[in-house]
Amino acid sequence: MTELLTSAQMRAIEAAAIASGMVTGLELMERAGRGVVEAIFEEWPALRAAPQRAVVLCGPGNNGGDGFVVARLLKEWGWEVALFLYGDPARLPPDARTNYLRWCGTGEVRDFLGEIPEGLFDAGPSGDGVVVDALFGTGLARPLDARVRARLAEFRAQGQFCGLHSVAVDMPSGIDSDSGRFLGEDEGWSGVQADLCVTFHRPRVGHFVGEPSVGRLVVKDIGLDGIADRMGRGAACRESTSAADLICRWSGDLRKSGGHKYTHGHALILSGPPGRAGAGRLAARGALRIGAGLVTLGCPPDAMPENAARLDAVMLRPVADGNALAELLVDPRVNAVCLGPGLGTGAREMDLVAAALGDAQRRAVVLDADALTLVARHPELFALLHEACVLTPHAGEFARLFPDIAERLAAPAVTGPAFSRLDATRAAAARAGCVVLFKGPDTVIADPAGRCAVNAALRERAAPWLATAGSGDVLAGFIAGLLARGFSPFDAACTGGWLHVEAARRFGPGLIAEDLPEALSVVFRDLGL
């Protein structure tokens, strides 16, 4: 897991480090600026070989201060550097002002809103260079002024046209670092995209949720590890409740060490009528491949012939109605139930959801697809949700289940910190009283106590092939299989989501849902299981 911080947490860590006397703000700014220059050379090694051109855009706060350091260091490398300032130099915060004055000793400061000089973007002596956006970082508090937005877009577009790389310091300016959302109307969007974003100490939430606006993200150490450890994660978290973990591996024990099939749990997947049972079969195969000891598909009696013809290792039982399900659940070895994929939304299905949720043992239940629609439609089903449940809505299902929360998320973000997918998922989990996994390329998982994790399929971990019919059904099966294996609901959702993306990435382009369970064995082998 990698810790994702909010801007408030980052500020608290910085303030504690400075207060402890271990470092000054000016030293941190110097390390940040040096980190940006290092990252530029690491990303484009050819730039190190000979002097180039840099256009550095500095803002009115400490993000601008980092920009002055970058400009000075690149100039020391012999680069041609043009620097533009947005704001009044007399009102710069102290460390930024010190670096402004240092820069003034070596170069000119141009007005960001003034004329763009002729030939500015001509590549440097060796035909290459960068545009550095150090306008706003974690201090962005409101939408960019229209003139600033237009000018930033112009700098970026002209730089791109002339082949210069775009680099954002800490955050692309205009993006709220707590939500990853563009503040204000979104016409200026293309203006904030960056090839490379260099942030400091730990990534922020906004680097992994919201709109992907960065080609590559690099996190540079600026010597705050000691202080963060001394403050403790708890202390940092008290500053704000919006931080999360980035899921970088599985949690819980995926290894199978001995035992027999019943040691590894028994997942029951309920499926729909003839012709619609494919989704349930996908979920069942997912549950089996992820390691549940036994998997049973429960289907309407008239769907038995179709399923019997299609299943081997997955067992099959007729489940006509809620009573039939209750009878199956008398067996305590059935320890996880999954309903929703291809289930239908009629009276039988409502009865099944009620039986699964009303079960006295309160066993683990994954609710997906049609089951979510039923829970959204019937408050009496919603009221039966309990802490062993996992809800796996995509955006449409989320809006049906939690319309007011979805509406808040869809409203334009006008002030930072803006309402984020994290906030939305946390609010949903608290209301439902169970784990919610909110699907998307930036999947967020939250539990009712406020714990939150992000499973990001972005940038180097992009898996766009997951946008294929049935992939969500397989995910529901993965989670059910892990629940059967004894994972907690939160760990099952995090690990299932993580493996889902890993499986898609191992298979790659051309992926269809059927391939996902099969790709798991390769993932497991690569993990050394």
Ligand SMILES: NC(=O)C1=CN([C@@H]2O[C@H](COP(=O)(O)OP(=O)(O)OC[C@H]3O[C@@H](n4cnc5c(N)ncnc54)[C@H](OP(=O)(O)O)[C@@H]3O)[C@@H](O)[C@H]2O)[C@@H](O)CC1
């Ligand atoms: N924390 C750390 O450990 C480290 C932090 N470091 C660096 O500091 C950065 C944070 O600095 P920061 O807090 O000064 O904020 P920053 O992003 O420069 O902007 C604030 C200024 O912008 C203004 N302003 C805001 N919105 C605006 C708008 N829409 N339009 C116009 N103005 C607007 C706001 O003014 P006000 O709201 O008061 O009017 C204020 O003047 C961080 O991103 C990182 O780069 C590193 O040096 C190393 C260690």
Ligand SMILES: Nc1ncnc2c1ncn2[C@@H]1O[C@H](COP(=O)(O)OP(=O)(O)O)[C@@H](O)[C@H]1O
């Ligand atoms: N562009 C994408 N990048 C990464 N993951 C994606 C993308 N689009 C969809 N997914 C993932 O694919 C799955 C789709 O689930 P869902 O919308 O329920 O589809 P279906 O109902 O067809 O099974 C979710 O896990 C979602 O997170």
Ligand SMILES: [K+]
């Ligand atoms: K920036």
